[in-house]
Amino acid sequence: xxxxxxxxxxxxxxxxxxxxxxxxxxxxxxxxxxxxxxxxxxxxxxxxxxxxxxxxxxxxxxxxxxxxxxxxxxxxxxxxxxxxxxxxxxxxxxxxxxxxxxxxxxxxxxxxxxxxxxxxxxxxxxxxxxxxxxxxxxxxxxxxxxxxxxxxxxxxxxxxxxxxxxxxxxxxxxxxxxxxxxxxxxxxxxxxxxxxxxxxxxxxxxxxxxxxxxxxxxxxxxxxxxxxxxxxxxxxxx
Numbered sequence: 001x002x003x004x005x006x007x008x009x010x011x012x013x014x015x016x017x018x019x020x021x022x023x024x025x026x027x028x029x030x031x032x033x034x035x036x037x038x039x040x041x042x043x044x045x046x047x048x049x050x051x052x053x054x055x056x057x058x059x060x061x062x063x064x065x066x067x068x069x070x071x072x073x074x075x076x077x078x079x080x081x082x083x084x085x086x087x088x089x090x091x092x093x094x095x096x097x098x099x100x101x102x103x104x105x106x107x108x109x110x111x112x113x114x115x116x117x118x119x120x121x122x123x124x125x126x127x128x129x130x131x132x133x134x135x136x137x138x139x140x141x142x143x144x145x146x147x148x149x150x151x152x153x154x155x156x157x158x159x160x161x162x163x164x165x166x167x168x169x170x171x172x173x174x175x176x177x178x179x180x181x182x183x184x185x186x187x188x189x190x191x192x193x194x195x196x197x198x199x200x201x202x203x204x205x206x207x208x209x210x211x212x213x214x215x216x217x218x219x220x221x222x223x224x225x226x227x228x229x230x231x232x233x234x235x236x237x238x
Contacts, residue, residue, distance in 0.1 A: 005045055005229065006230040007047060010157065010158045011160070013054075014052070014085075015053075015054045016085055017056045018057075018162055018164070019053075026057060027085070027088055032089065034221065035092070035218070036095075037096060038225065039093065039098070039129060042225055045228065048125065050120070050150060052143055052147040053082055053131065053132075055082035055083075057081075058085065064077075071140070082134055083133040086102045087102055103130060103133065105133070105137030112133065120132070132146065142201075145199060148198070148211065152211060157212075158211075158214060159213045161198065162216065164217065167182065167217075168182050168185060168196075168235040170182070183236070191203055197237060214237070216234030
């Protein structure tokens with residue numbers, strides 16, 4: 001299998017909403033287990049895997065900030081939600097026989113490790129899946145920005161964003177039947193057209209450090225492995 005692998009090291013960005021499945025709140029155990037299965041399959045196929053996970057299934061600081069909560073407080077609460085998701089993913093991976101480490105951008109020593117770049121790379125080299133929690137550790141920065149930052153720091157060959165749609169469209173395909181799906185875009189096209197891929201800071205980071213970004217539908221079983229093997233699935237931003 002390793003002969004077919006196109007990428008040696010990847011960073012997988014999972015939104016908190018991706019863990020919802022059909023639930024209205026929290027984590028769908030079946031979705032979590034499937035994601036864990038696919039991640040382990042890729043890692044055992046010879047790929048070093050880092051994961052950044054959001055917290056929107058539990059808490060969204062931006063929404064409460066709009067309702068009057070202090071934005072910094074809301075963002076800190078959102079960071080803690082990502083730690084909860086990261087611990088759940090770590091547990092799911094380990095129950096399937098995988099090895100994983102949660103590394104947080106904010107110190108929570110009794111729960112997980114601090115994020116230290118060299119240690120994170122060492123985990124990857126030793127065959128562990130590194131799960132990066134708490135975003136960048138700073139308010140006002142999204143987990144998209146955290147994913148781009150961690151991808152650069154660990155020297156990822158590809159940044160993958162797992163979503164609920166099969167790529168990037170010119171408009172919301174659920175609202176506009178004529179929306180066009182793009183096979184490939186440049187970073188500047190995404191920024192100029194204000195396409196809902198990642199926030200502008202994340203796209204600019206990927207552009208400046210030449211990290212290719214692929215957006216794909218996480219609900220389609222096996223697509224993660226197919227991408228790793230070089231198949232053109234979803235939308236490539238490069």
